[in-house]
Amino acid sequence: MPEFCSPKKGAIDLAVSRYCLVRNGKVVLNDKLLYEEDRSTDFPSFIRSLYKKDGSDYRKFFKMDRLSKLGFLTADILLEKGQHKPDLKDEEIAIVISNSQSSLETDARFLETIPDKANYFPNPALFVYTLPNLMVGELCIRYRIKGENIFFISQKPDFDFLHGYVTNMLQFTAMKAAITGWVDLDMQLNYEAVLFLVEERNCSSADDQRLPFHSKTMEELYCKQYMRE
Amino acid sequence: MDKLIAQLKELVIEELFLEDLSPDDLDSGLPLFEEGLGLDSIDALSLAVVLDKEYGIKLEDDDQRVEVFYSIETMARHITENRNQDHGG
Amino acid sequence: MPVYIAADNMITSLGFSTEENMRQMIAGKTGLRNQVVGDRLGISSCISLVNSDRLHSEFHKIADAKRFTRLERMAIISIRQAIEGTDIDVKSPKTIFVISTTKGNIDLLENPQHPYDSDRVQLWRTAREIGFYFGNPHTPVIVSNACISGVLALITAHRLLESSSYENAVVLGGDIVSEFVAAGFQSFKALSAAPCMPYDKNRDGLNLGEGCGTMILTSDPGKATAEKIVIRGGSSANDANHISGPSRDGEGLYRAIRQTLKATGESVENIGYISGHGTATPYNDDMESLALNRMGLDSVPINSLKGYFGHTLGAAGVLESIVAVRSMSENLLVAAKGFQQKGTAKNINIICENQNRTINHSLKMASGFGGCNAGILFSKEGSY
Numbered sequence: 001m002p003e004f005c006s007p008k009k010g011a012i013d014l015a016v017s018r019y020c021l022v023r024n025g026k027v028v029l030n031d032k033l034l035y036e037e038d039r040s041t042d043f044p045s046f047i048r049s050l051y052k053k054d055g056s057d058y059r060k061f062f063k064m065d066r067l068s069k070l071g072f073l074t075a076d077i078l079l080e081k082g083q084h085k086p087d088l089k090d091e092e093i094a095i096v097i098s099n100s101q102s103s104l105e106t107d108a109r110f111l112e113t114i115p116d117k118a119n120y121f122p123n124p125a126l127f128v129y130t131l132p133n134l135m136v137g138e139l140c141i142r143y144r145i146k147g148e149n150i151f152f153i154s155q156k157p158d159f160d161f162l163h164g165y166v167t168n169m170l171q172f173t174a175m176k177a178a179i180t181g182w183v184d185l186d187m188q189l190n191y192e193a194v195l196f197l198v199e200e201r202n203c204s205s206a207d208d209q210r211l212p213f214h215s216k217t218m219e220e221l222y223c224k225q226y227m228r229e
Numbered sequence: 230m231d232k233l234i235a236q237l238k239e240l241v242i243e244e245l246f247l248e249d250l251s252p253d254d255l256d257s258g259l260p261l262f263e264e265g266l267g268l269d270s271i272d273a274l275s276l277a278v279v280l281d282k283e284y285g286i287k288l289e290d291d292d293q294r295v296e297v298f299y300s301i302e303t304m305a306r307h308i309t310e311n312r313n314q315d316h317g318g
Numbered sequence: 319m320p321v322y323i324a325a326d327n328m329i330t331s332l333g334f335s336t337e338e339n340m341r342q343m344i345a346g347k348t349g350l351r352n353q354v355v356g357d358r359l360g361i362s363s364c365i366s367l368v369n370s371d372r373l374h375s376e377f378h379k380i381a382d383a384k385r386f387t388r389l390e391r392m393a394i395i396s397i398r399q400a401i402e403g404t405d406i407d408v409k410s411p412k413t414i415f416v417i418s419t420t421k422g423n424i425d426l427l428e429n430p431q432h433p434y435d436s437d438r439v440q441l442w443r444t445a446r447e448i449g450f451y452f453g454n455p456h457t458p459v460i461v462s463n464a465c466i467s468g469v470l471a472l473i474t475a476h477r478l479l480e481s482s483s484y485e486n487a488v489v490l491g492g493d494i495v496s497e498f499v500a501a502g503f504q505s506f507k508a509l510s511a512a513p514c515m516p517y518d519k520n521r522d523g524l525n526l527g528e529g530c531g532t533m534i535l536t537s538d539p540g541k542a543t544a545e546k547i548v549i550r551g552g553s554s555a556n557d558a559n560h561i562s563g564p565s566r567d568g569e570g571l572y573r574a575i576r577q578t579l580k581a582t583g584e585s586v587e588n589i590g591y592i593s594g595h596g597t598a599t600p601y602n603d604d605m606e607s608l609a610l611n612r613m614g615l616d617s618v619p620i621n622s623l624k625g626y627f628g629h630t631l632g633a634a635g636v637l638e639s640i641v642a643v644r645s646m647s648e649n650l651l652v653a654a655k656g657f658q659q660k661g662t663a664k665n666i667n668i669i670c671e672n673q674n675r676t677i678n679h680s681l682k683m684a685s686g687f688g689g690c691n692a693g694i695l696f697s698k699e700g701s702y
């Protein structure tokens with residue numbers, strides 16, 4: 001896996017302020033199981049009930065594609081409908097997300113609108129979502145996040161790389177906080193999302209109960225056994 | 230008009246892939262763009278195709294699109310006033 | 319530490335090398351033609367296609383064409399050509415591949431009867447095939463972020479090298495023209511039926527293009543080109559406004575450019591050339607002019623290359639950066655093909671004919687769906 005060398009220890013002290021995992025019908029926020037449905041519940045039903053449970057009443061949710069809905073709800077729970085958006089300028093907050101499937105689930109649905117020459121009705125409302133970074137765009141609009149954004153693709157979550165990239169960005173650019181993680185949805189509607197809110201530590205780590213921002217931390221949270229059952 | 234509104238709700242949901250919305254959730258007076266459902270100019274293109282395909286109505290330009298697609302109700306009114314009688318639906 | 323450009327290659331409708339492409343552009347040639355896209359849907363469009371016969375014969379010399387998809391073949395030829403004549407060891411663990419693409423092998427999704435594994439349509443799989451071919455030990459970094467992917471890939475590679483994570487980077491940007499994308503843009507009514515006219519009063523849409531661009535970067539000055547051109551840095555920003563249309567005031571692009579200059583400590587007055595995004599859609603080009611005006615960059619010579627080889631999506635940022643770097647090494651401004659009359663919201667200084675000019679610093683900018691914007695700065699070493 002590619003590696004982004006972290007700067008010298010102590011150069012920048014970052015913490016995971018909050019994290020949210022969504023997988024197998026479960027939603028976990030900061031180690032607390034927030035919501036649970038039977039793992040056999042299909043994705044569209046699951047995401048519909050999660051939207052109601054989230055209670056954001058964000059009407060733009062309805063026009064999003066499925067990948068964006070997954071990313072949006074995971075972020076909405078992470079930020080608690082924006083209440084936990086870092087107290088920084090909009091342009092100082094970045095989003096660095098990755099997945100393996102890109103927007104393939106939506107791509108396949110778009111192709112269904114153009115099956116052959118005689119049935120050629122390309123749907124613009126779907127086509128617009130045939131890029132994975134549209135999900136990031138939706139988050140930026142919802143929370144007015146205007147900083148750097150980038151979407152990476154990898155076969156599996158590469159927390160070493162994300163950690164290195166985000167650390168480098170927060171140390172050497174004007175960015176001061178980031179939402180980073182993995183939001184994936186395949187053509188069989190298997191889904192998983194894990195998002196971390198990363199911020200600079202402003203006080204000594206002794207007083208700060210937050211988890212340190214390490215790739216190991218992210219890996220451990222992502223691999224939580226109970227999320228796999 | 231009620232039948233048309235019911236039909237339009239189904240068409241809008243289908244065409245824009247609003248799969249988590251049921252016709253009952255979609256108030257006919259709800260602004261479709263900006264604060265309402267947050268539809269945008271791309272969605273307006275899809276709706277224009279629906280208007281043409283189902284009701285034989287072509288819209289002139291962006292301004293007309295904004296006016297007609299304000300809500301399901303304004304769409305229904307425009308269709309009732311301008312429907313091409315030879316066109317099916 | 320400085321990150322140098324060591325080599326590059328361009329594959330577009332205009333040719334299979336940077337030199338060939340530059341020659342054709344300088345001669346005012348365009349690779350845009352009215353053609354049918356693919357063979358299933360009968361979509362006719364003004365597009366820029368890489369010559370398939372030449373692609374076949376070039377690839378035939380080096381490997382079994384059947385093993386690789388169209389995009390992969392283009393990518394492999396491009397990287398091979400770029401590496402030739404450099405000392406860069408692509409098999410070394412000190413070399414990382416960074417790949418930019420929006421839709422990868424999307425033609426495989428359109429045509430399920432293809433001869434490859436089902437996961438070949440995955441972007442990570444395409445990248446792996448390319449990395450494996452060259453024997454590089456790392457999983458490539460893949461950036462897929464709409465039309466700013468190429469610029470972001472260069473920024474990512476720059477940061478990887480500057481942090482000493484690696485010594486060399488092979489940055490490849492590539493996309494093919496597909497029925498999938500053509501149908502989509504057609505549904506947006508965003509395509510022009512004729513060769514596009516970036517920044518022009520009568521512009522009416524974009525043309526799709528395909529191609530691959532490779533930039534080889536290195537932190538070793540001994541491996542850099544004689545002109546010693548460096549990537550100073552770059553930035554991105556989101557409009558946070560609309561997912562499909564560019565922002566009406568260009569705020570995101572303005573911030574991306576401003577942040578690029580701030581981060582690199584370069585001043586507006588020293589920018590000698592801007593490679594615009596210039597897709598020739600009414601809104602995009604207006605938005606760029608607003609952002610440039612706000613930055614005080616409206617009198618800097620600017621062009622768009624979309625009139626030469628179309629909008630190559632994931633390849634655009636890399637291909638167009640290569641031309642920016644060549645413009646610097648040859649001190650030559652290339653005309654904005656397709657432009658005739660000013661017609662953007664704010665006046666900008668569009669290059670109307672090829673001209674010689676010393677360029678020490680150039681800025682590449684890009685914008686894309688999802689409200690994303692990016693900028694990257696290239697400079698001659700010793701000029702800052």
